[in-house]
Amino acid sequence: MSIWWSLHLRREAASVPLARRLLVGAMETAGVDPETAYDLAVALSEACANAVEHGGDASTGYRVTARIDGDTCRIEVTDSGPGFTAPASPTALGEHRRPPRRTEARTPAPAHDEHGRGLFLIESLTDNVRVRNRPGRQGAVVTFDKILKWREGAALPIAS
Numbered sequence: 001m002s003i004w005w006s007l008h009l010r011r012e013a014a015s016v017p018l019a020r021r022l023l024v025g026a027m028e029t030a031g032v033d034p035e036t037a038y039d040l041a042v043a044l045s046e047a048c049a050n051a052v053e054h055g056g057d058a059s060t061g062y063r064v065t066a067r068i069d070g071d072t073c074r075i076e077v078t079d080s081g082p083g084f085t086a087p088a089s090p091t092a093l094g095e096h097r098r099p100p101r102r103t104e105a106r107t108p109a110p111a112h113d114e115h116g117r118g119l120f121l122i123e124s125l126t127d128n129v130r131v132r133n134r135p136g137r138q139g140a141v142v143t144f145d146k147i148l149k150w151r152e153g154a155a156l157p158i159a160s
Helices: 015-030 034-054 118-125
Strands: 002-010 061-069 072-078 128-133 140-147
Touching: 002 015, 015 034, 015 061, 034 061, 034 072, 034 118, 034 140, 118 128, 118 140
Parallel strands: none
Antiparallel strands: 002 061, 061 072, 072 140, 128 140
């Protein structure tokens, strides 16, 4: 089974639960285990909240693309904000264990702060995270994958 969708959303808080509900509905239709669907829904909510908060001026939107293909779900959230600063290490932006800071971030968030930990949460809930700046354009792209588990009795997926 293959399910693919893409949304262009306004940078407003109401867009976050909309994207989440669409993802959960697709997961339920595909027969994904509810715990796995929940992890992806939380990760998507964090990525969308980052796009809403950091994704550019109020007139720009952001894009969410999700694909369930076989036993994997890949989600990509793209915005038009300032993007990410280069990490302190010589490695380029890409797959890594510690997501880079947004350009406007000054210091790491305190452990008790409710902001500033979204990318770390995405990383802990998914199997692979890639953060990068949009090539040739302003903006950030956050992509994450998760191997899916299926509800008991759900039909096995067929990759296309």
